[in-house]
Amino acid sequence: MxxxxxxxxxxxxxxxxxxxxxxxxxxxxxxxxxxxxxxxxxxxxxxxxxxxxxxxxxxxxxxxxxxxxxxxxxxxxxxxxxxxxxxxxxxxxxxxxxxxxxxxxxxxxxxxxxxxxxxxxxxxxxxxxxxxxxxxxxxxxxxxxxxxxxxxxxxxxxxxxxxxxxxxxxxxxxxxxxxxxxxxxxxxxxxxxxxxxxxxxxxxxxxxxxxxxxxxxxxxxxxxxxxxxxxxxxxxxxxxxxxxxxxxxxxxxxxxxxxxxxxxxxxxxxxxxxxxxxxxxxxxxxxxxxxxxxxxxxxxxxxxxxxxxxxxxxxxxxxxxxxxxxxxxxxxxxxxxxxxxxxxxxxxxxxxxxxxxxxxxxxxxxxxSEEELASSVIPRVKALNQPGHIMSYLGGHCMLLSSGQACSYPMKGTHAKYGGFAYSSAYGYSVPPGLFSLEQYALASQLGLSDDGGEYWKTRRLCEYAGIEDRESTPVLVSVWKPFPDVKIRTILIPPEESTPNWHLRVHYIDSGREVMTADGSFAICNVNATNGRYLDPYDEEKHEGTSPKIIGNYDLNTPDGWASGKMGAFAVSKGAVGIKALESKEGRQAMLVNADPNSNLVES
Structure with missing residues (x-):
């Protein structure tokens, strides 16, 4: 003692x-x-x-x-x-x-x-x-x-x-x-x-x-x-x-x-x-x-x-x-x-x-008993009907896709704690340290919508409908939710497969009678390089570390190097690898790395 x-x-x-x-x-x-x-x-x-x-x-x-x-x-x-x-x-x-x-x-x-x-x-x-x-x-x-x-x-x-x-x-x-x-x-x-x-x-x-x-x-x-x-x-x-x-x-x-x-x-x-x-x-x-x-x-x-x-x-x-x-x-x-x-x-x-x-x-x-691993004997993908989760152990981490849960009383960051699309054992979730701009909202695995040019963002908190449905023998999560009274979204979450273990799919059908901005986020990841502890540099194939496109400061958002087309997507590799890309046919969506505010993520400060 x-x-x-x-x-x-x-x-x-x-x-x-x-x-x-x-x-x-x-x-x-x-x-x-x-x-x-x-x-x-x-x-x-x-x-x-x-x-x-x-x-x-x-x-x-x-x-x-x-x-x-x-x-x-x-x-x-x-x-x-x-x-x-x-x-x-x-x-x-x-x-x-x-x-x-x-x-x-x-x-x-x-x-x-x-x-x-x-x-x-x-x-x-x-x-x-x-x-x-x-x-x-x-x-x-x-x-x-x-x-x-x-x-x-x-x-x-x-x-x-x-x-x-x-x-x-x-x-x-x-x-x-x-x-x-x-x-x-x-x-x-x-x-x-x-x-x-x-x-x-x-x-x-x-x-x-x-x-x-x-x-x-x-x-x-x-x-x-x-x-x-x-x-x-x-x-x-x-x-x-x-x-x-x-x-x-x-x-x-x-x-x-x-x-x-x-x-x-x-x-x-x-x-x-x-x-x-x-x-x-x-x-x-x-x-x-x-x-x-x-x-x-x-x-x-x-x-x-x-x-x-x-x-x-x-x-x-x-x-x-x-x-x-x-x-x-x-x-x-x-x-x-x-x-x-x-x-x-x-x-x-x-x-x-x-x-x-x-x-x-x-x-x-x-x-x-001697310690054993369970991962080799349990399903790699499993739908859990009661909590509304689809579990995946592909891509080197445990992940769940989620729809439908919500806290019954006001709670700080409740949309991040329950309303996110995906939660990971490797990356944790992120909560908003402030309520102004994407950097403060830290929309990890969330879709945000803004009707004021990007100052304030609304995400999924409550669902009008949420359920696990079967699509060609694959379980998918379907939810219907309204970030604004006049904006309705139908989201379909599709789990990873053995052939594409690092990717899950999100499909959003947005019904809006007016212009709104959208921002869909990947998992958050540590912005530190292994060599000297500085922020990540552009991706280096030999080091297997860095970002694409270049990560830019919150004061330099108009820098062209910080943006890529949505089809090219964005990714970061440090303690793991995260990425996101747009699959829709029409042009216009862009990809970037958001330099989220400090202390927004549970695992990495």
Missing amino acids: ASNKGLCLGYNGIHPFAKVDIKDRASVQELLRTLLDPLEPFFSPQKARVKCPGATAVRFDQTASEVEGICRPLWGLAALLAGGGEYQGKEWWFEGIKSGTDPENPEYWGYPRDNDQRMVEMCPLGWALAVVPEIWTSMSDKEKENIENWLGNSINEKNMPNTNWLWFRIFANLGLKKNGGKFSQERLDSDIAHLDTFYRGGGWSNDGPEGIHQMDYYSSSFAIQLLQLLYANLAGEEDPKRAEEFKKRAQMVALDLIHYFDDEGRAIPYGRSVGYRFAMVSFWGALAHADVELPAPLTWGMVKGVVLRHLRWWQTQHEMWTSSGTLSIGYSYPNMYMAENYNSPGSPYWACLAFMCLAVPADHPFWT
Whole structure:
């Protein structure tokens, strides 16, 4: 464990997280400890709160932000302890739980109100109580009464969002139930029954009721699938029918979710809250924790490989830390443009869900199997009807084509997080750091339309229709959408084929009674050359690096060298290769490289 002086990452400093040789259960345990250690200096005197560095505001109160800071790491700590591992600093969390739930303590967490962020943090706390009995048994009768009042009784009488949040109340009650505390079986049963109405088929649940199509990582690793599996593990004996149903759903959805991870360990960033980073892989650890029988052709070696390769990839993302060694708000680097209004400095520790695998016994085949790749036994292209995705593992990366999903409430960059045409494990998506010109809109894999000469742009957010259709035995995505009330677009997305693995096709039929400008974007790519770290030069065939046409600054857009015909297209080669070209018969469309504003992309700053 680190000293109370904490960690300081100076010039070119490497986080201890990156130095762990991930190969077995013990190494993953050590990896978790490197996440927990840097939190030590940020505990409050009574240990009830963790104030992660950052000082940025959030939509809820500061106390709730600091409750996030102590509760979210419990996902990892509880898994470690439940699996027989040890952590020298566990007493800090034990003490903090007692202090935070004591209304007489100056660091009391506060009695939750309706739709309170504290409700979210009750989920990791409830699960920790259920799987680590030592927390409960270390309490006095008065301390147990305090946690009953704060954890169970408070949440049972409050309104909650009609979303995955209802699972958090279930686990608050389960944590108390498992320890003989006061809980509400009526609430537990009614919430489970209501959450079942979110189920759509094929293993997939929507994150909300009818009228909403939102199946992002909350439908899998961040919440719904994950928590269904944890429920099956905890309540399987007394609720065997539902536990078995949840396991069947997991078997079905596993054959879909395997397509979201590539052989390098990268996941496809899609939707909101991707700042929870490696939590994206937690479904696979929960699958083992619930001891689900894997559907063919998946093996435990493949599941283990997905988890460990994913963690290894995050070890290469050296800029995701604050200088104090805590997780930053962002993805591959600190980034507030992509952050949600509910992301506090403590929020990223939802990532500790990735360590669910540590609750899995050492003799489980998850740990005893040798790592394998799944890419050789799963379809290279697969249509997923429920989320409205067509998955592809051609061209050296995992990619999905998407139509139809949208967030049900206002969210920064929501059109980029859900409305894009294509999302990639290699390139990430881009969010707009501003709202003036293409450089600020950063329309990666989006079609933008402007009716004011290119100052402001509208993209796809909501669809009037979206569906997967069959065209000559090939699945295609069709959507109808309106960027303006009097402009209607029908878009068809066609996945790559073995003969053209690096290309997908987009067909747009635009019905407009007036002139509008259009701009269709490829993936974003790093604008840095390998020789000296300067911006990319024109393409060099010997170096296999550069751009065509020449990339020009935002102040030189009229430079002829910066433009090519649409039929010639534009491309860039640095960390990978991206390109786009027009296939329509009429002339007039032009191609260029957009020098998007800094910090618009999740992966490359």
